[in-house]
Amino acid sequence: MNLREKLSGRLSKNDVLGLAKQMGDDGMKEELYQLTLDCNSRVAQQALWVFQHFDDADNEWLYPRHDELIDRVMEEHSETRRRMILNLLVRQPFYEDSLRADFLDFCLGNITACSQPYAIRALCMKLAYEQCRFFPELLDELKATLDMLAQEPLSPGVASAKRQIMQKIKACRKKG
Numbered sequence: 001m002n003l004r005e006k007l008s009g010r011l012s013k014n015d016v017l018g019l020a021k022q023m024g025d026d027g028m029k030e031e032l033y034q035l036t037l038d039c040n041s042r043v044a045q046q047a048l049w050v051f052q053h054f055d056d057a058d059n060e061w062l063y064p065r066h067d068e069l070i071d072r073v074m075e076e077h078s079e080t081r082r083r084m085i086l087n088l089l090v091r092q093p094f095y096e097d098s099l100r101a102d103f104l105d106f107c108l109g110n111i112t113a114c115s116q117p118y119a120i121r122a123l124c125m126k127l128a129y130e131q132c133r134f135f136p137e138l139l140d141e142l143k144a145t146l147d148m149l150a151q152e153p154l155s156p157g158v159a160s161a162k163r164q165i166m167q168k169i170k171a172c173r174k175k176g
Contacts, residue, residue, distance in 0.1 A: 007046040020053040029061050048084035059091050070103045079117055086123040096134035104131045108145050122161035129165045139169050
């Protein structure tokens, strides 16, 4: 059975973990990556699910696709795939000299978007911080965005993410 066929069927978490361990060489990872773009939604989602279970060393294979993943997440219509791609981006490093204003705006906008699922809002908080932490003025903007959330009831996950990011912002200010 080929990889696409396997991903088109029902998979358990153990199946996904096994597939993640089998993706040893770059050719297999590339095949899996191409399947994240598959027109079959189940295949694409399950391919992303496998990537989410890569260990740290294998996850580095995605680093050169950083900008492509950012482009994809901003265009993605499926909330499930958007959340999965954001999860992949949370595991990637962000650098001061490669800040993308369009992605920062995307993250800041989704933090306050009540129409977005809680997981997407929490992931966008984390990603916004990773981009803002290099610049005091952007940390101020992120703090102001997080302060706007006081006007609405938050899920425990979003409230926890907000608390953690606010603590990180305070720690950054003490350093600077």
